[in-house]
Amino acid sequence: MKEPVPYFTTLILEFEKSGASAESINKLFDLLYELRKKNRSHQEQYILAKTLHLLGSHHEAERILESDESPVRSPRKREQERSLKLLQEIRKENSSPFRTAKVYRDLREAASPKKISLLSLDDLKTLRDHNSNGNDNRTTYQIAFSDSVKNIIVCNKNVITEWINVFSENQPDEFLMMKLIFHFEWLAGIKKELTEFYRTADTGYKPEKTDPDWFNGLEVWDVMIDIDLENTIHTEILIADYYNNGYSFCLTVKDDSIIDLKYDPSL
Incomplete structure (x- = not known):
């Protein structure tokens, strides 16, 4: 690892002069990963906290500055003072109900194409869900994932299956299950259509x-799928947009066609 102080100073200057370019953000994340792997001096603890603060991870930065290994406890007065000043600044930001600082992400992994593994019939199971709605007593069906399926790809993002809910008005048969499997495969590689x-x-x-x-900055939060009596698949996906102030939008899909996209800043 390069000398931490001059290297960090160089990275800050590059970050600020470039207006937080992707390259400067990646370099800060590389420094972050290196620092996390090693036993750190008080000086390196300060650099780690400052890096996290620049990248928007204020709560983690605060925890580091409040830890037993905090540079606030350094025997050097200058390290103590600058660390305490940073801690006070972070506490003030964390206590505010309105967060204006941008949270940066390392998008290099998000940009890499994910390997799509086609689901099998054994990966899905049907559960009865008796739904009483006024005078309309109908049995609907929930389609769940087997315990072996922990996540699937949606919009080239790994999404844990707990965030995916599937319901059907018809009792699912093999035809419907295969249609759903191919729908998931289409959702995985939706980049061109969505863009x-x-x-x-x-x-x-x-x-x-x-x-x-x-597209690489999108983050999938929730997937809701309803299959009607005609076996039409209606899908709504809640997606956070990194490049639009973290605002979220709801993507509406009917079978394998996108039909609507609406931002909702309250989400």
Whole structure:
């Protein structure tokens, strides 16, 4: 590892002068990963906390500065003072109900194409879900994943199966299950369709200019699938947009076609 202080100073200057370019953010994350792997001096603890603060991870930075190994406890007065000043600044930001600082992410893993593993019939199971709604007493069915399936790919993102809910008005048969399996395969590789739809989508809170890495910055939070009596698959996906101030939008899909996209800043 390079000498931490001059190297860190260089990275801060690059980060600020470039307006937080992707390259400067990646370099800060590389430094972060290196520091986390080693036994750190008080000086390196301060650099780690400062790096986390720059990247928007304020609560983790606060925990480091409050730990037993905190540079606040350094025998050197200058290290104590600057660390205490940083801690006070972070505490003030963390106590505010309004967060304005951007939280940066390392998007290199998100940009890499994920290997899509096609589900099998054994990966899905049917559960009865008796739903009483007024005078309409109907049995609906929940389609769940087997215990061996921990996550699947949606929009080239690894999504844990606990965030995916599937319900059907018909009792699922093999045909419906296979249709659902192919629907998941389509959702995994939706980049081209979603990017093209987004360019022309008429929705509020949409930025005037789309970042070239827009798709890579998306984060899937929740997937809700309802299958009607005609076996049409209706899917709603809640997605956070890294390049649009972290705002979230709801993506609406019917079978294998995108039909709507709406931002909701309250989410």
